[in-house]
Amino acid sequence: MSTSRTGTATWLRHAAQAKREAQARGLARCPLCGVWMDYEVGKRPNSAEADHIRPHSLGGSDDIDNIRVICRRCNQSRGNGLKRPGRQRQRPIKRIELAKPARSGAFPAPPA
Numbered sequence: 333m334s335t336s337r338t339g340t341a342t343w344l345r346h347a348a349q350a351k352r353e354a355q356a357r358g359l360a361r362c363p364l365c366g367v368w369m370d371y372e373v374g375k376r377p378n379s380a381e382a383d384h385i386r387p388h389s390l391g392g393s394d395d396i397d398n399i400r401v402i403c404r405r406c407n408q409s410r411g412n413g414l415k416r417p418g419r420q421r422q423r424p425i426k427r428i429e430l431a432k433p434a435r436s437g438a439f440p441a442p443p444a
């Protein structure tokens with residue numbers, strides 16, 4: 333079964349390496365959308381992030397040759413093309429006391 337691999341030491345090491353190499357190569361713009369990428373600050377829409385070229389779900393590996401650097405926004409919108417199996421939050425269902433229906437004939441007769 334496939335689990336999230338983006339937290340493994342291998343991935344993190346290779347992701348950092350890919351970003352260093354991309355920066356050293358002079359990859360300043362996101363190859364997908366062309367935005368100027370920020371290598372220094374994370375969690376921004378234009379932050380440089382490592383991405384699996386071939387997604388894990390399709391058998392892609394964490395190897396450095398399967399990693400490219402794109403901006404965070406592209407990385408997030410791509411999402412392997414698959415919906416992440418996020419944990420579903422379950423809300424407790426409120427128990428609603430059903431109002432007792434008025435018995436037929438309980439209504440006053442309409443004025444004559």
Ligand SMILES: [Zn+2]
Nearest residue numbers: 362365403406
């Ligand atoms: Zn982009």
